[in-house]
Amino acid sequence: MSESFRFSTSVSPLQSPEFPRMPCLKPRIHVPNHVPVLKPMTAAHSRFLLPEKLKVTASEMPITAAAPVSMMESEGLEVDRVTEAELKENGFRSTRRTKIICTIGPRTCEFEQIEGLAVGGMNVARVNMCHGRREWHRDVIRRVRHLNEEKGFAVAVMMDTEGSEIHMDDLNGAQSAKAEDGEIWTFTVRAFDPTSCPKRTITVNYDGFAEDVKVGDELLVDGGMVRFVVTQKIGPDVICHCTDPGLLLPRANLTFWRNGSLVQERNAMLPTISSKDWLDIDFGIAEGVDFIAVSFVKSAEVIKTLKSYITARSPESQIAVIAKIESIDSLENLEEIIQASDGAMVARGDLGAQIPLEQVPSVQQKVVQLCRQLSKPVIVASQLLESMIEYPIPTRAEVADVSEAVGQQADALMLSSESAMGQYPEKALAVLRSVSLRIERWRREEKQCDTTDLPIVSASMPASISEEICNTASSMANKLKADAIFVYTKTGQTASFLSRNRPDCPIFAFTPTTSIRRCLNLQWGLIPFRLNFSDDMESNLNRTFSLLKARGMINSGDLIIVVSDVLQSIQAIKVP
Ligand SMILES: Nc1ncnc2c1ncn2[C@@H]1O[C@H](COP(=O)(O)OP(=O)(O)OP(=O)(O)O)[C@@H](O)[C@H]1O
Ligand SMILES: CC(=O)C(=O)O
Ligand SMILES: [K+]
Ligand SMILES: [Mg+2]
Known part of the structure; x- marks a missing residue:
């Protein structure tokens, strides 16, 4: 892999990078489903009407379900249609x-x-x-x-995954059960069939439960939504007194506390998987x-x-x-x-x-x-x-x-x-x-500058170079007020390194694999596209530009910073 650092502005000269093209912002439209329905308010739940600043603009509006499918599969470029519509509506910067x-x-x-x-x-x-x-x-x-x-x-x-948490049973299909202040409830490791379950009795999924708890422990349901204190242990049954009443929900999580600390006895040995x-x-x-x-x-x-x-x-x-x-x-x-x-x-x-x-x-x-x-x-x-x-x-x-x-x-x-x-x-x-x-x-x-110092995390030299190229490309994109960063990535790693920098502009990530494209969808600022690309970056770029221009997702004159993990390079290009 080449370790040379390329910098190219060859496609077209930069035009006043300090005055980038303004994205075309659409007038604000209030989305009907955001109009709050007025309901009686309780003190605990006083709601506010979304102020102007929180109301959704056209650009933030959901795309109608009837919009055409935007898969450019025949041409080898796939992008999801919500993204496509957002880009067309807002320009890059507002995605x-x-x-x-x-x-x-x-x-x-x-x-x-x-x-x-x-x-x-x-x-x-x-x-x-x-x-x-x-x-x-x-x-x-x-x-x-x-x-x-x-x-x-x-x-x-x-x-x-479910994991080995300690939780209650499913309340035999009931939506919830109410525990009142002072009531006596039994938590047990015995299983009952639905017809024979005694009143105010909850089965716990963890066999060591009755051994682990001690009289005086506090039993918290869902982290404290309902609270009990253990008053007696009789074999598999743990008798509790309700101190904070509330609703018990099916399969609610249980923790027990002793002297203000979480008790971890045998349950600490439960397998994570x-x-x-x-x-x-x-x-x-x-x-x-x-x-x-x-x-x-x-x-x-x-x-x-x-x-x-x-x-x-x-x-x-x-x-x-x-x-x-x-x-x-x-x-x-x-x-x-x-x-x-x-x-x-x-x-x-x-x-x-x-x-x-x-x-x-x-x-x-x-x-x-x-x-x-x-x-x-x-x-x-x-x-x-x-x-x-x-x-x-x-x-x-x-x-x-x-x-x-x-x-x-x-x-x-x-x-x-x-x-x-x-x-x-x-x-x-x-x-x-x-x-x-x-x-x-x-x-x-507000230009809330992100001064986070990002150490090199890669183990190998080529990966470290790639990482540093991403750091530089992001900083360059910010300084030149680029409209977008394009990254051509086979594994997704280069796209992740760019995302990690949290640059001001969005990152268009082109990757040949559908599953990598989906995985990139979790990462900050990445707009993942599926695209089969070659090692010839010039032809990749020309193809991408014409495909995206044809769909109205970029425009002539947009300033793009291009990074690829094929060629370890950075290019600054105006869309022809
Ligand atoms: N597949 C499902 N079937 C029925 N109810 C569900 C399902 N998934 C979620 N719920 C309901 O939504 C609630 C919240 O779901 P969620 O999966 O986020 O639970 P959680 O308790 O926050 O997560 P975790 O169990 O991982 O800690 C659940 O308590 C349950 O009532
Ligand atoms: C999401 C989840 O598992 C939790 O908050 O507990
Ligand atoms: K879970
Ligand atoms: Mg959880």
């Missing part, structure tokens, strides 16, 4: 950089519902193996694939998921084992492994875990049940920064818009939380219950979209 993951659940599992989310900007669909049957997940995954093929989307699929998880992983590999998110990761070993397993099972697959940071043990081995993974998720739901809540924001910030340093994509997950499970608009605090994650420049934000079982999945998605766009633009306008 959304923060990616969005939607958990698919009963509320969003039909084809039209998944399509609604894809049209609304979902980049990744997540299925959670904690819930539902494998056939249900298989149908969802196939619907996403079908949607991509039929309608020209590039939605990736993430499978999230259970035998059920291994079967789910086989299923995920067979169904060709793009990401496997591993719940309750404690050490880097499990990630390494899973990655070797995937390679052995399916040598051709590009499945990326995401470490979910949600266990107290993971915090001690954070750097090693992230290093071993292809990305990380700040899973704030369970994390907040394992560490004091007030520590969650600093862990989030630390994980986001560490991932950036180590050049791994990072997802911020859980409760971003929790109130939108029930209400059509978010709370101010939720908007501030989303803004914080966008401001931290996380790669992706994730919807959980909001999209899985909430009443307003598409509205929640629209809020993530509009807040991301607004905060990203605000950061650019």
